Amino acid sequence: MSLPLPKAHRPDGASPLVQETGSADAAASHEPPRTPRKAALASFLGSTLEYYDFFIYGTAAALVFPQLFFPTANPAVATIAAFATFGVAYIARPLGGMVMGHFGDRIGRKNVLLFTLLLMGGASLAIGLLPTYEQIGIWATVLLVVGRLAQGFSAGAESAGASSLTIEHSPEGRRGFFTSFVMTGYASGMVLSTLVFIPISALPEEDLLSWGWRVPFLLSVAVLALAFWVRTKLDETPVFEEEVAQAGAVRKLPAREVLKYQGGDVLRVLLMSIFSVMQTVFTVFGLSYATDQGGFERTSILTVNAVAIGLSMAAMPLAGRLSDRIGRRPVMLTSMLGCAGCIFLYFLSLGTGNIWIVFAVSVLFMTVLYSGFNGVWTSFFGELFAAPVRYSGMAIGNQLGLVVAGFGPMIGGLLLVDGAFGWIPVAVFGGVCALVSAGAVLSSRETAHTPIKELGGPYLQATRRP
Incomplete structure (x- = not known):
């Protein structure tokens, strides 16, 4: 059975279908239907698994890994080392983004995303079964790092693939809304991981360090099973099937293509992604600082x-x-500039000793301001690139920028000084990252109202035949 002809070769010249149905209209137009709700659900569940695993690792790195996987003679050094293993995944993320982005642009979004789910779930399960430093010495640390690298490799491909898939299934004028559910999964994963860790962290110290910390990692299998089942029911995107695969636009080396024709956009995505340091400083470094200081x-x-x-x-x-x-740019800029100031309020609130003040500032910081970035970058970054190189371009730029975010907690630990206001260098670091990212937004073109087939203008202009 042959693939449907692209619009340019169809005698009826039918317009793209945007309804989530398998209707007679779709059959008549020979065009695969878009399924934005199903794509958003699949992306939501995949991101839930990714961030559940990342948050339980970050929580464990802040609370128990220093005692379990490192020599405990110097607790401060052990804590910084544990934060470093949290950050090491962000070194693997660009590699995962480049390798899996290559296959995502060549063989399709769906199959690659099924693989990333299995890799992330398997790595988390393996971490939950690891022996400790007391049992096998330095090999425990080595195996922990290997598991963390596998998590990072998987995560490097997940968000760009899920975003590309949802963008390409979404109707015009609603790409931002549907693609926001990629990072709604981030919030879901955070909530799930915390709900699991709250009773675990309340265990007696001996139980927490012996078996309790393993439970959150082992429970990730349930999320993996549900997310994998939903993704198997999802079709490949119409944009990939019609414009890329059938039209002969598949490139042998998408990464080379995107760097050649859209290198500036890859750099912009990289710089904008640095803003994610706000998330890791809040969830990992902030947790450690609030409990220790x-x-x-x-x-x-x-x-x-x-x-x-x-x-x-x-x-x-x-x-x-x-x-x-x-538009994407006004929302992103408001978020970045707001968080640049709010990070100072957050650390000030931690110094009050009043949990209700901390809660109020945290809602302003993470719920209101940071959501302006988190709910938009998944559509904005992907829309900067043309379909044949979208997965690769978004993954490479985003994951390289996230290296800074991944090491944010460790950098925070190194910048922290003694005294009631010893957190100021950490807040300045976060503020500078936000301003750098805001500059990248200002240099980017608006994409919200650009038709999907015209996205990635520099690439299309350079490769389109007269």
């Missing part, structure tokens, strides 16, 4: 983080919908 109970801060980020599950689709109306 601020005197807060672990369960209190975990609950605050879970509620603040959980509420963003409603805020991110609103941000995506707003960006469909007024």
